[in-house]
Amino acid sequence: MLDEFPCALTCGLPSALEAMGEKWSFLILRGALAGTRHFEDFQSTLGIARNILANRLARLVEKGIMVREPMSCDRRKVEYRLTEKGNELAPVMIALRQWGEKWECGVPSVPTLADRRDGQPIQQIRILSHDGRALGLCDLVWIYPDEIAPVGGVEEIAA
Amino acid sequence: MLDEFPCALTCGLPSALEAMGEKWSFLILRGALAGTRHFEDFQSTLGIARNILANRLARLVEKGIMVREPMSCDRRKVEYRLTEKGNELAPVMIALRQWGEKWECGVPSVPTLADRRDGQPIQQIRILSHDGRALGLCDLVWIYPDEIAPVGGVEEIAA
Numbered sequence: 001m002l003d004e005f006p007c008a009l010t011c012g013l014p015s016a017l018e019a020m021g022e023k024w025s026f027l028i029l030r031g032a033l034a035g036t037r038h039f040e041d042f043q044s045t046l047g048i049a050r051n052i053l054a055n056r057l058a059r060l061v062e063k064g065i066m067v068r069e070p071m072s073c074d075r076r077k078v079e080y081r082l083t084e085k086g087n088e089l090a091p092v093m094i095a096l097r098q099w100g101e102k103w104e105c106g107v108p109s110v111p112t113l114a115d116r117r118d119g120q121p122i123q124q125i126r127i128l129s130h131d132g133r134a135l136g137l138c139d140l141v142w143i144y145p146d147e148i149a150p151v152g153g154v155e156e157i158a159a
Numbered sequence: 160m161l162d163e164f165p166c167a168l169t170c171g172l173p174s175a176l177e178a179m180g181e182k183w184s185f186l187i188l189r190g191a192l193a194g195t196r197h198f199e200d201f202q203s204t205l206g207i208a209r210n211i212l213a214n215r216l217a218r219l220v221e222k223g224i225m226v227r228e229p230m231s232c233d234r235r236k237v238e239y240r241l242t243e244k245g246n247e248l249a250p251v252m253i254a255l256r257q258w259g260e261k262w263e264c265g266v267p268s269v270p271t272l273a274d275r276r277d278g279q280p281i282q283q284i285r286i287l288s289h290d291g292r293a294l295g296l297c298d299l300v301w302i303y304p305d306e307i308a309p310v311g312g313v314e315e316i317a318a
Contacts (some may be wrong), residue, residue, distance in 0.1 A: 017255070023176045027173065090296055091258075095254050099248060104177070123291070139274060143270055143273040144270050147278065149279055
């Protein structure tokens with residue numbers, strides 16, 4: 001477990017949740033990451049009420065996570081696509097999916113994600129040290145900006 | 160962007176969201192990861208209504224993400240602690256916090272998480288290949304269990 005701290009001075013999590021913070025937004029993003037582009041397709045694959053879907057898509061667009069654009073082939077139709085900001089939610093989504101596989105479903109998700117280059121499944125999403133060691137909660141401490149150790153850190157000072 | 164696929168056969172994400180799926184649960188988990196244990200402390204740090212907090216804590220206990228136990232020092236008091244299942248949500252929470260830092264706050268979270276061993280901040284949470292290369296969405300494909308390449312994969316076959 002981490003050491004206690006009284007409260008975060010600034011923390012990206014509440015504002016991230018403000019942008020995302022409920023089930024349907026995550027499921028819309030899952031669809032978008034899997035290539036869904038059109039209102040009707042989101043509606044039919046998710047089984048979500050049309051007014052809720054419209055509301056959540058509008059919010060994701062407003063937050064800059066998706067863009068709403070006329071299709072180049074038929075400008076009467078619109079499509080929803082992820083922005084760079086939206087794409088960068090992929091690690092969150094994949095980590096949550098992997099957790100659900102292990103702790104809720106009990107079976108690996110199908111299909112699964114693999115590296116295009118060699119067809120091997122991706123790693124579990126983990127917390128890594130700056131030099132790539134996997135860290136558990138016991139290995140973590142909270143630090144303030146003025147406490148960041150010089151590279152080499154404790155060992156260098158001790159040497 | 161990933162190749163399209165019609166719909167997931169099984170996917171850990173919906174069930175993960177069923178267990179987690181709204182803002183207050185994530186914020187309670189953030190508190191728990193930072194060492195908060197008591198109802199009154201969750202209530203005062205989050206500013207959440209008591210009935211909503213009681214409901215969300217009961218749900219997290221029911222889902223096996225937290226446990227509710229009498230304190231060893233005073234058995235009239237109870238504390239809420241993360242289970243192993245709850246602790247394993249840390250990569251999700253940290254990835255979402257990092258995303259919020261970059262895209263919503265625009266400043267690094269304070270305090271930040273570091274490796275206890277050398278005091279260096281942890282890496283960004285990323286998608287990694289089986290051999291540790293960072294992968295973007297363009298590098299990913301969906302595969303089914305019978306499509307998993309033997310280790311060595313494409314290159315070995317091509318050789």
